[in-house]
Amino acid sequence: MAEVKIESKVTVVALVENEPGVLNRIASLFRRRAFNIDSLTVGRTHKPHVSRMTIRVEAGPEYARKIATNLQKLVNVIDVRVIDNEPHVERDLALIKVRNDDADSRNTITEICDRYPARIVDVGPKVAIIEMVGTEDIIEEFIEQVRPTGIVEMIRTGVVSMGRGTRIHDTNFINRRTMVEAASKARNSNGHNV
Amino acid sequence: MKLKGSEIIMESLLREGVDVMFGYPGGAILPTYDAMSQYEDRLHHVLVRHEQGASHMADGYARATGEVGVCIATSGPGATNLVTGLATAMMDSSAIVAITGQVPIPAIGSDAFQETDVTGVTLPITKHNYLVTDVRELAYTIKEAFHIARTGRPGPVLVDVPKDVQIAETEFIWPDDDIVLPGYDPPWAAQETEIDAALRLIAESDRPIILAGHGILMSGAMNEVRELAERAQIPVSLTLLGKGAMPEDHPLVIGMMGMHGEASSNLAIQEADLLIALGMRFDDRVTGNLNTYAQNARKIHIDIDRSEINKNVKADVGIAGDLKTVLTQLLPRLEGKSHPAWIGRIRDWLEDSSERDILNYETPGILLTAQVVNDIWKLTGGDAITVTDVGQHQMLEAQYYPHQRPATLLTSGGLGTMGFGFPAAIGAKFGKPDEEIWAIVGDGGFQMTLCEMATAVQENVNVNIAIINNNFLGMVRQWQELFFEKRYQATPMVNPDFCKLADAYGIPNRCVRQRGEIEDAVRFAQGIDGPTLIEFVVEKEEMVYPMVPAGADLHDMKRRPKPGEA
Numbered sequence: 001m002a003e004v005k006i007e008s009k010v011t012v013v014a015l016v017e018n019e020p021g022v023l024n025r026i027a028s029l030f031r032r033r034a035f036n037i038d039s040l041t042v043g044r045t046h047k048p049h050v051s052r053m054t055i056r057v058e059a060g061p062e063y064a065r066k067i068a069t070n071l072q073k074l075v076n077v078i079d080v081r082v083i084d085n086e087p088h089v090e091r092d093l094a095l096i097k098v099r100n101d102d103a104d105s106r107n108t109i110t111e112i113c114d115r116y117p118a119r120i121v122d123v124g125p126k127v128a129i130i131e132m133v134g135t136e137d138i139i140e141e142f143i144e145q146v147r148p149t150g151i152v153e154m155i156r157t158g159v160v161s162m163g164r165g166t167r168i169h170d171t172n173f174i175n176r177r178t179m180v181e182a183a184s185k186a187r188n189s190n191g192h193n194v
Numbered sequence: 195m196k197l198k199g200s201e202i203i204m205e206s207l208l209r210e211g212v213d214v215m216f217g218y219p220g221g222a223i224l225p226t227y228d229a230m231s232q233y234e235d236r237l238h239h240v241l242v243r244h245e246q247g248a249s250h251m252a253d254g255y256a257r258a259t260g261e262v263g264v265c266i267a268t269s270g271p272g273a274t275n276l277v278t279g280l281a282t283a284m285m286d287s288s289a290i291v292a293i294t295g296q297v298p299i300p301a302i303g304s305d306a307f308q309e310t311d312v313t314g315v316t317l318p319i320t321k322h323n324y325l326v327t328d329v330r331e332l333a334y335t336i337k338e339a340f341h342i343a344r345t346g347r348p349g350p351v352l353v354d355v356p357k358d359v360q361i362a363e364t365e366f367i368w369p370d371d372d373i374v375l376p377g378y379d380p381p382w383a384a385q386e387t388e389i390d391a392a393l394r395l396i397a398e399s400d401r402p403i404i405l406a407g408h409g410i411l412m413s414g415a416m417n418e419v420r421e422l423a424e425r426a427q428i429p430v431s432l433t434l435l436g437k438g439a440m441p442e443d444h445p446l447v448i449g450m451m452g453m454h455g456e457a458s459s460n461l462a463i464q465e466a467d468l469l470i471a472l473g474m475r476f477d478d479r480v481t482g483n484l485n486t487y488a489q490n491a492r493k494i495h496i497d498i499d500r501s502e503i504n505k506n507v508k509a510d511v512g513i514a515g516d517l518k519t520v521l522t523q524l525l526p527r528l529e530g531k532s533h534p535a536w537i538g539r540i541r542d543w544l545e546d547s548s549e550r551d552i553l554n555y556e557t558p559g560i561l562l563t564a565q566v567v568n569d570i571w572k573l574t575g576g577d578a579i580t581v582t583d584v585g586q587h588q589m590l591e592a593q594y595y596p597h598q599r600p601a602t603l604l605t606s607g608g609l610g611t612m613g614f615g616f617p618a619a620i621g622a623k624f625g626k627p628d629e630e631i632w633a634i635v636g637d638g639g640f641q642m643t644l645c646e647m648a649t650a651v652q653e654n655v656n657v658n659i660a661i662i663n664n665n666f667l668g669m670v671r672q673w674q675e676l677f678f679e680k681r682y683q684a685t686p687m688v689n690p691d692f693c694k695l696a697d698a699y700g701i702p703n704r705c706v707r708q709r710g711e712i713e714d715a716v717r718f719a720q721g722i723d724g725p726t727l728i729e730f731v732v733e734k735e736e737m738v739y740p741m742v743p744a745g746a747d748l749h750d751m752k753r754r755p756k757p758g759e760a
Contacts, residue, residue: 017377021313021325028317062504069501075322075342078377173376 009038010057010064011083011090011161015171017076018044018051025074026053035059035067039092039158050078050171054090054160056136078171083161090161093133095121096143099150100128112145127152199329199360200229203293204237206336209368212264214238214255214624216248220268221308223295225360240624240653243645245272247617249279250643252290254581254618256283257604259625260412262343263290269297270308273354274315278611280350281319285608286435287408289348291339292320298358299327312354321349329362334369341373346380347499348412380498381514389524391511392470392494397529399468399492401536402428405451405480408435408607409473409497409517411600416440418521419472426531429540431459433474434592435607442596448540449547452480453742454589457751458543460742463488464749465539471495473517476506477608482748496520550754553594557709560733563587563662565709567594570632570660573716578630579604579622583615583639586668589738591634613642619657620650630720631656637663637689647699650725658719659701659727661692664734672737676752696727703727 016022023042030037038056045052057067064082071080083090099105100123109128113120118132132142136159143151163169197205203226207215217239219227230239242248245267252263267273273294283290297306313323322342324335332355339351384392396402410419419439423430423446430440431451440447449456451463463469469491474480476495481487484506495502495509496517503512513520552564567590570578580595581604582588588605597603604622606614619633640661650657671685696703702722704715706729719726739754 024314025317032318065504066501069503072377073499073501075375075378171376 008060010059010061010067011159012055012057012064012067012071012080013083013161013163013169014053014055014071014080015045015078015169016051016053017078017173018049019076022051022076025076026055026071029070029074030057033066033070035063039156041158041160043160047171050173054158056159078173079169081163081169083163086167087164088161089164090135090159091133092136092139092159093131093157094139094143095155096130096132096146096151097127097153098130098146099126099152100124101126105149108149109146112142116142116145118142195366196363197366198225198229198363199332199355200225201232202329202332202364202366203336203355203360204229204233205366206333206368207264208233208236210337210340211261212237214240215264215266216240216242216251216255216621217266218242218245218248218268218272220272220295222269222297222357223266223272223293223360224268225357226266226293226295226355239266240620240649242617242649244643245275246278246613247620247643247646247649249276249290249292250282250611250614250617251621251624252292253279253283253288253614254604254621255625256289256348256621257286257618258579258601258622258629260601261289261625262340263288263621263625264293265290266293268295268308269312270310272308273312274310276352277315277319278613280316280352282606282609282611282614283350284319284321286606287348287412288350289343290350291336291343292350292352294352294354295360296325296354296356299356300358302356312352316352319350320352321347323352323354325354325356326359327356329359329364332359333367337369338373338375342375342378346378380516381500382516382519384496384513384515384520384523388511388513389520389527392513392524393527395468395492395494395511396426396470397531400533401466402426402468402470402533403462403466404428404430405433405463405469405471405474406430406436406439407433407472407474410436410439411473413473413498413517415473415518415521416600418518418525420444421525422470422521422528425525425528427533427537428470429462429537431455431462433477433480433607434605436474437592437603438597438600441598443598448544450592452477453482453744454593454738454740455742456544456593457547457740457753458540460740460748460751461543462540463491466491469493471497471507471509473497475499475502478506478744481506482742482746482750486747486749488748547754550756552754554757557733561707561709561730563590563664563730563732563736564594566660566662566706566712566730566732567591567634569709569712570634570716571595573713573720574630574632578602578632579626580632580634581605581615581619581622582633583635584610584612584669585636585639586664586672586736586738587634587636587662589669612636612639614639616640616657616659617643617646617649619659620646620653620655623655623657630658632658632660634660634662636668637661637665637687637692638667640692641689644695647696647701647725647727651699651701654724656723657725659725661727661729662732663689663692663729664732664736665689666734668736669738671735675735675737676741676743692727692729701725701727703729705729705731707731
């Protein structure tokens with residue numbers, strides 16, 4: 001097969017059980033199927049036993065399905081959606097520490113920050129920390145703007161995504177611990193023995 | 195009723211219908227072994243000699259019966275010894291549940307004696323695994339483990355139980371309800387539009403072929419596949435693990451496909467205009483070079499594992515579902531068809547193949563594996579369960595022992611695990627005590643797990659061991675002959691005297707050097723109710739043909755020589 005340079009990225013959103021080892025299972029899957037993770041974020045949802053991941057993978061669209069079907073095979077993965085094809089909101093957050101030790105750089109930084117959804121959240125005599133929230137593209141653009149001033153440190157959270165409108169990505173899943181406790185209670189109330 | 199974790203394990207296994215488990219005790223699993231004594235009459239434990247044997251026995255049991263096989267081991271080295279068996283079961287979709295002891299919860303992560311992160315180690319080679327940290331979840335977890343192992347695309351599931359969880363007591367509550375796992379929903383039926391599309395491709399095809407895989411056996415779709423083949427007159431090519439999906443003497447069956455498949459199958463695949471792939475996964479040993487694979491064919495691919503569809507071969511119609519269910523949807527609307535020209539063309543290839551058959555040769559003074567296998571086939575009425583190891587004898591078994599029934603050839607196809615055959619045969623015998631079982635193994639693979647001879651003797655397992663001994667790692671030697679200019683690096687073997695070894699274990703045995711001696715030896719083995727061993731001393735440098743070299747085009751086979759050509 002001819003080598004095709006893959007430039008596109010796939011964004012997959014997965015609802016997973018909030019249990020130890022789930023991140024390991026997903027990381028292991030990506031490694032053994034040779035899917036290259038660009039960014040991966042995990043966080044809690046409004047339901048304590050459900051976590052939500054946004055996984056960004058460097059791959060062509062044909063890979064999106066492969067990734068989704070493989071993820072769906074994991075027992076702890078409740079639901080998977082490839083979000084690129086639907087209207088969605090995505091956000092990345094960057095903290096960028098820049099050189100800030102002369103009037104010139106201070107002015108440049110302030111001026112650039114005014115043009116972007118960015119703000120200076122910490123200022124010292126030598127460096128300042130800028131917080132920038134936006135889409136991946138606009139953050140990339142912003143970074144290129146401040147780069148000449150001198151970036152000394154940087155961290156990004158990776159992209160988080162959510163589909164727009166009323167197509168809700170949620171689950172009514174109840175985890176095992178809750179079920180076991182419910183069974184325990186039911187047993188106690190009706191005295192049923194197994 | 196309050197029970198200890200160890201007793202909950204036993205009660206749960208009983209409720210899952212388990213009556214035999216294969217295992218080996220050790221410190222961290224000792225409470226569970228202690229509980230076994232109360233259950234001895236209902237739950238038989240087979241003491242193996244190496245935990246790898248336990249995992250292969252559970253696998254052999256599962257493949258022979260379609261039920262879940264159970265193996266049990268202690269923490270650390272006990273559990274890591276299961277790894278090869280779990281990986282084997284994973285690749286071949288075999289349903290086993292492994293229960294391992296773990297160090298007590300407070301010791302986890304402290305590099306305690308015999309501590310290994312077993313759920314970590316087995317993560318990529320199990321369908322799912324658990325570390326149980328609360329005795330109240332134990333029963334539910336075991337029920338879930340069996341459910342996951344046997345449903346959808348089956349596979350191995352491991353449950354790691356710390357020693358203190360085995361000792362802790364709780365009310366035993368067996369969950370009566372069906373398991374509900376929101377993240378686990380194997381596909382079942384096809385959509386009507388998919389059935390329409392599949393029927394259209396079948397109707398439009400002049401040169402169709404069915405690729406019959408392991409999924410047919412797992413789904414129990416033998417009758418449906420046969421009806422599909424017969425009504426639409428579609429030739430059927432089998433994968434190695436698909437053997438038994440259709441009786442091999444059926445006129446539409448055209449042989450095994452792939453690297454050592456029959457020319458009739460491989461050429462038919464390359465010339466077909468439609469592949470109907472049923473419960474198979476287009477493994478590289480089946481396709482050869484993907485860029486030239488079945489270029490003229492459209493593809494219908496039906497498999498229960500959604501991620502298999504479009505993985506290696508792009509499907510024109512891909513259906514994720516249970517094969518029996520999907521075919522039951524499809525058959526009522528399937529029109530009868532015939533393809534006399536196509537079938538005639540395949541007949542010609544079949545005739546050419548039978549002209550090249552090894553069995554046509556007189557071979558005075560030497561014994562060929564093909565002859566041994568074919569004679570065992572005749573002497574067992576073609577009706578035994580054969581369990582092979584991996585290598586030349588495995589491929590020759592596939593070529594020279596036609597199987598009529600499902601689950602009568604048990605072999606490590608995906609992982610290609612040497613050492614699988616003999617212990618898997620022991621496991622199969624526990625599952626199918628009334629069947630005649632032959633472990634057909636090479637001299638190399640047998641030596642990897644021959645310690646299980648002691649298990650076979652202790653349990654008096656009626657398994658016949660046929661060692662095909664060429665004093666070589668034969669398949670590796672074949673590759674060295676073909677691709678490494680006969681540099682036989684690390685393939686010649688100095689072997690023990692297998693018959694004396696059998697004597698030492700107390701196993702009745704024979705050694706066969708001439709074809710004329712085969713019948714007598716096989717009859718001898720059949721007459722003994724217990725393990726037997728026959729060593730067949732075969733030609734050292736036998737070749738397995740046809741052969742598609744790794745990565746070559748499927749039609750680019752090294753054929754068996756025609757008589758007079760060799």
